[in-house]
Amino acid sequence: MDQTPPILHGPSDKEKKYDRQLRLWAAEGQQALEDAHILLVNSGCGTVGVETLKNLVLPGIGHFTIADSATVNEADLGVNFFLDEDCLGKSRAECCVKLLLELNPDNDDIRKLLGSEKQYTLVIYSLPIDPADLALVKKYGEEHKVPLLSVHSAGFYSYFRLHLPGNFPIVDTHPESTSTTDLRLLKPWPELSKFADDLTNDIENLSAHEHGHVPYIALLLHYLRKWKESHGEYPSTYKDKKAFAAFVAAGARTDSPEGGEENYDEAVAAVLKTISTPTLPGALEEVFDYKPDEIEAGTTFWIIADAVKQFYMKHNELPLPGSVPDMKAQSTVYVKLQNLYKAKARQDVAEVDEMVRTHSKGREIDAVEVETFCKNAAFIKLIRASSTPMDLQKLSNSEFENEQFALSPSLLPIYLALDATSHTPYASSSDIIATIDKTIPEASSNTRIVQAAEEVARAKGGELQNISALTGGMVSQEVIKIITKQYIPINNTCIFDGIASRTQVLCL
Amino acid sequence: MSQPITVAPPTSSSRWTYLDQIRKVPGPFSEDHDNSEDALARLETMSVLVIGAGGLGCEILKDLALSGFKKIHVIDMDTIDVSNLNRQFLFRQADVGKSKAEVAARFVEKRVKGVSITPHNCKIQDKDEDFYMQFTAVVCGLDSIEARRWINATLVGMVDYPDNPESLKPLIDGGTEGFKGQSRVVIPTMTSCIECQLDMHAPRAAVPLCTLATIPRQPEHCIEWAHIMAWEQEKPFPKLDNDDPEHITWLYKKALARARDFNITGVTYSLTQGVVKNIIPAIASTNAIIAASCCNEAFKIATNSNPGLGLEDNYMMYSGNEGIYTYTFKHEQKDDCPVCGTIARNMEIDPNWTLQELIESMAARPEAQLKKPSISSGSKTLFFQSPESLMLKTRPNLEKRIGELLENGEEIAVSDPSLGSVDFKFRLRFSKPYAPAPKHGVTE
Ligand SMILES: [Zn+2]
Numbered sequence: 001m002d003q004t005p006p007i008l009h010g011p012s013d014k015e016k017k018y019d020r021q022l023r024l025w026a027a028e029g030q031q032a033l034e035d036a037h038i039l040l041v042n043s044g045c046g047t048v049g050v051e052t053l054k055n056l057v058l059p060g061i062g063h064f065t066i067a068d069s070a071t072v073n074e075a076d077l078g079v080n081f082f083l084d085e086d087c088l089g090k091s092r093a094e095c096c097v098k099l100l101l102e103l104n105p106d107n108d109d110i111r112k113l114l115g116s117e118k119q120y121t122l123v124i125y126s127l128p129i130d131p132a133d134l135a136l137v138k139k140y141g142e143e144h145k146v147p148l149l150s151v152h153s154a155g156f157y158s159y160f161r162l163h164l165p166g167n168f169p170i171v172d173t174h175p176e177s178t179s180t181t182d183l184r185l186l187k188p189w190p191e192l193s194k195f196a197d198d199l200t201n202d203i204e205n206l207s208a209h210e211h212g213h214v215p216y217i218a219l220l221l222h223y224l225r226k227w228k229e230s231h232g233e234y235p236s237t238y239k240d241k242k243a244f245a246a247f248v249a250a251g252a253r254t255d256s257p258e259g260g261e262e263n264y265d266e267a268v269a270a271v272l273k274t275i276s277t278p279t280l281p282g283a284l285e286e287v288f289d290y291k292p293d294e295i296e297a298g299t300t301f302w303i304i305a306d307a308v309k310q311f312y313m314k315h316n317e318l319p320l321p322g323s324v325p326d327m328k329a330q331s332t333v334y335v336k337l338q339n340l341y342k343a344k345a346r347q348d349v350a351e352v353d354e355m356v357r358t359h360s361k362g363r364e365i366d367a368v369e370v371e372t373f374c375k376n377a378a379f380i381k382l383i384r385a386s387s388t389p390m391d392l393q394k395l396s397n398s399e400f401e402n403e404q405f406a407l408s409p410s411l412l413p414i415y416l417a418l419d420a421t422s423h424t425p426y427a428s429s430s431d432i433i434a435t436i437d438k439t440i441p442e443a444s445s446n447t448r449i450v451q452a453a454e455e456v457a458r459a460k461g462g463e464l465q466n467i468s469a470l471t472g473g474m475v476s477q478e479v480i481k482i483i484t485k486q487y488i489p490i491n492n493t494c495i496f497d498g499i500a501s502r503t504q505v506l507c508l
Numbered sequence: 509m510s511q512p513i514t515v516a517p518p519t520s521s522s523r524w525t526y527l528d529q530i531r532k533v534p535g536p537f538s539e540d541h542d543n544s545e546d547a548l549a550r551l552e553t554m555s556v557l558v559i560g561a562g563g564l565g566c567e568i569l570k571d572l573a574l575s576g577f578k579k580i581h582v583i584d585m586d587t588i589d590v591s592n593l594n595r596q597f598l599f600r601q602a603d604v605g606k607s608k609a610e611v612a613a614r615f616v617e618k619r620v621k622g623v624s625i626t627p628h629n630c631k632i633q634d635k636d637e638d639f640y641m642q643f644t645a646v647v648c649g650l651d652s653i654e655a656r657r658w659i660n661a662t663l664v665g666m667v668d669y670p671d672n673p674e675s676l677k678p679l680i681d682g683g684t685e686g687f688k689g690q691s692r693v694v695i696p697t698m699t700s701c702i703e704c705q706l707d708m709h710a711p712r713a714a715v716p717l718c719t720l721a722t723i724p725r726q727p728e729h730c731i732e733w734a735h736i737m738a739w740e741q742e743k744p745f746p747k748l749d750n751d752d753p754e755h756i757t758w759l760y761k762k763a764l765a766r767a768r769d770f771n772i773t774g775v776t777y778s779l780t781q782g783v784v785k786n787i788i789p790a791i792a793s794t795n796a797i798i799a800a801s802c803c804n805e806a807f808k809i810a811t812n813s814n815p816g817l818g819l820e821d822n823y824m825m826y827s828g829n830e831g832i833y834t835y836t837f838k839h840e841q842k843d844d845c846p847v848c849g850t851i852a853r854n855m856e857i858d859p860n861w862t863l864q865e866l867i868e869s870m871a872a873r874p875e876a877q878l879k880k881p882s883i884s885s886g887s888k889t890l891f892f893q894s895p896e897s898l899m900l901k902t903r904p905n906l907e908k909r910i911g912e913l914l915e916n917g918e919e920i921a922v923s924d925p926s927l928g929s930v931d932f933k934f935r936l937r938f939s940k941p942y943a944p945a946p947k948h949g950v951t952e
Contacts, residue, residue: 010756010757010777011778011781013590016590016591017590017591017593019591019594019778019781019787020594020595020787020788020789020791021594021595021789021790021791023778023787024686024687024789024791051796054597054792055791055792055796058593058594058597058792059594059595059791059792074522074523074525075522075523075524075526077523077621078523078524078525078526078527078574079526079527081570081574081619081620084618084619085621102600103597155530155535156530156804173830174829213723326725326726327725328719329723329725330723331723331724331725331770331771331772332770332771334723334725335770335771335772408836450536451536454536455535455536458529458530458533458534458535459526459529459530460526460529462525462526462527462529462530463526464526464527464530464575464804465570465571465574465575465800465803466571466575466800466801466803466804466807467804469567469796469799469800469803470796470797470800470801470804472796473792473793473795473796473797473798473800474797476792476793476796477687477793477794477797477828477832478828480791481828487687487828487829487830488829488830488831489831490831490832491831494832498804498814499537499808499814499816500821500836501691501801501804501805501816501817501821501824501834501836502824502834502836503832503833503834505831505832
């Protein structure tokens with residue numbers, strides 16, 4: 001087996017500093033962050049946006065710009081950690097940039113107001129905002145196809161909303177490692193069958209040591225074959241699988257000092273999870289069913305997606321991911337098994353890659369991208385850009401109707417109350433309710449909407465450090481997910497209730 | 509129910525305008541809201557303790573200072589490492605090597621006028637009950653489960669209620685891993701405590717030594733082999749220091765050579781470091797979320813400005829991996845909690861085990877997680893780790909079998925230095941009959 005020995009050197013200074021995050025999003029994610037340029041359009045109390053930036057400056061975002069017309073006053077010092085006494089009376093944007101830059105001198109300093117020719121990766125704006133400014137931001141987002149994130153924090157409540165300029169596909173979704181096992185036990189390819197047969201055809205006569213080290217994949221394939229011989233088909237129902245598990249368990253030898261065999265225990269435990277025909281995951285089905293427009297169709301994601309779809313139509317299965325979970329086995333046998341799965345995975349990738357190359361733009365696509373796509377195929381996620389805004393009246397009906405069945409009350413009233421103050425920092429609860437009433441006629445008789453309106457009015461537009469820090473943390477997680485194209489962002493609005501300590505994500 | 513709310517633009521001349529507004533005006537959910545001068549002044553006179561000045565601790569200090577707390581103490585024994593700088597925002601490159609508690613305290617004091625922060629550059633175990641008695645609440649941002657268990661047991665043990673209501677100190681605890689985290693509020697003796705919740709944070713199953721020694725299959729197996737076996741055998745340096753790159757490099761090279769022998773791929777320096785130091789990924793965003801959640805609860809408890817976590821819901825789970833998901837619920841107190849419960853916990857055990865095997869299993873049992881347990885039963889001392897004289901006297905018991913030493917249904921008391929003076933009480937339930945025959949063919 002060929003293996004290039006890794007170079008023996010310790011981590012670089014940068015790897016040392018970013019060690020704890022590189023373990024999450026790796027060098028590619030880090031590069032995307034360092035290439036990004038975030039614009040914060042700040043208004044109102046202005047803490048939540050700065051707290052968001054702090055969490056982006058620390059992991060090394062490339063550039064950031066703050067647009068903020070406010071000058072620093074006393075009250076700012078009581079809620080914004082990135083201002084100090086010396087800032088009083090000065091531009092809030094400039095002071096925050098200065099104290100944020102202190103955090104990570106790897107960042108370049110750029111501060112220009114909106115309207116420059118600069119291409120931002122993403123724009124965050126805080127509410128309440130002047131309607132004229134909002135129009136500018138929205139126009140910029142639309143024209144440059146840039147994601148927008150609005151965030152509103154007041155008193156104990158907050159919400160933020162992600163507006164994507166188009167469909168957002170994610171390949172590297174980081175599924176939980178326990179959910180990714182795909183062993184093809186019901187459809188083994190010839191090499192795998194042969195491998196299992198070689199290990200098990202004389203299973204009765206193996207020495208105790210050999211018998212206790214047959215990897216569970218081979219055991220399951222062996223007992224599946226025997227089961228099919230006597231039952232005519234593979235176990236498919238839950239009841240059958242339970243019976244099959246017992247059948248496997250009965251094959252274990254019990255004369256060992258431990259009274260059993262670990263590999264058989266592993267095999268029995270794996271029955272329910274691995275003995276099933278893989279179905280096409282809903283999220284991937286959505287990708288296959290989607291008809292990309294002309295521009296989309298020429299992008300890497302959709303070219304590969306189309307090739308994988310063809311692969312699936314042809315074989316009725318996805319490309320093999322190729323990883324093998326750890327299991328009791330001799331080292332050499334396990335490595336052989338790993339190589340079997342890897343070889344099959346490579347073969348599948350090669351087939352997809354060939355289809356990719358037939359596309360006029362397919363030649364330019366990096367083979368690594370095809371490989372990554374195939375490996376993650378079952379967990380691909382497409383976030384569809386919302387074309388029409390949700391009918392709030394309809395949504396509130398369903399939210400309040402379902403409430404009696406839900407574990408906890410809907411947080412929609414919080415969104416409604418904050419949204420009613422999108423352009424006015426100080427509103428009374430009756431003003432807020434009157435505004436909500438325009439979209440949801442019975443709002444004034446809904447106790448929970450009234451309470452939310454009162455709680456929002458209570459804050460008088462003031463932010464609380466804790467709520468804004470918490471919200472800024474969540475917003476920065478979303479920004480990182482969007483920039484690195486890893487993990488799965490929200491679709492599309494997250495509401496936070498700092499009294500009950502709950503969040504709810506709604507598509508608005 | 510609804511409160512009349514007057515509308516007037518806040519006067520921006522006062523620094524605490526926004527906080528004062530929330531503290532002086534009750535909201536629709538406020539209970540026992542008290543806006544008297546006395547009540548408002550209480551926040552300024554009470555002391556809170558922050559445990560840990562790392563990723564969570566830096567955020568907690570900032571959040572508490574900007575929530576109006578004026579007397580804060582912070583305790584942390586660590587010094588600043590370069591890998592802290594991606595999230596511990598009170599530290600700069602030039603601070604590497606200095607005390608975390610001291611640098612963090614000075615920074616926040618300088619930035620937020622009027623707050624006093626007292627640093628303690630030591631272990632929490634170095635402080636006594638008198639020290640902990642001076643605080644109104646404790647906010648914890650730690651990455652060590654042992655330290656959490658110690659402070660939890662200490663705070664529960666200090667409660668003298670209702671005779672001394674001041675002895676009841678809420679413990680607010682946060683923890684993160686990658687994009688996930690949790691925050692929880694413990695009202696000692698009245699709600700579920702850290703020990704009641706221990707099985708929610710089960711340790712990773714250890715790889716059997718025979719796998720490491722003879723049949724490694726994963727890069728981690730090779731690294732653990734280098735860490736546990738090769739190091740012990742060769743002792744390249746007097747004592748393993750996880751933070752010394754030279755030591756990690758030695759382990760990495762050993763693991764790499766072993767991996768090559770077995771055709772195993774994937775051993776890297778980064779993985780070696782991760783396995784040896786048990787590194788948990790950490791980012792600023794998640795620390796911000798969890799720390800602020802903890803401080804929000806501390807603020808609500810201190811001001812009654814709104815109801816919070818505590819007697820009802822007491823635990824918030826957070827995950828940002830797939831969208832955003834939180835689950836907030838009430839974790840029930842356990843009657844058989846060794847720290848805050850009243851009855852002994854059942855422990856199922858094979859009576860044919862030796863006492864040694866029982867002691868070793870204590871580390872892995874999710875409900876115990878004790879690494880250096882000493883064990884006694886009502887009538888006898890079975891095994892003590894210290895003092896040495898007692899250890900030597902009780903050591904012969906390690907080879908004896910459980911059925912020989914104890915009866916089915918008998919209660920044992922287990923203590924561990926990492927938990928202070930707490931005794932774990934377990935009632936033994938034999939899982940099978942005791943067969944007093946020599947084990948594995950050993951003759952007596
Ligand atoms: Zn307890």
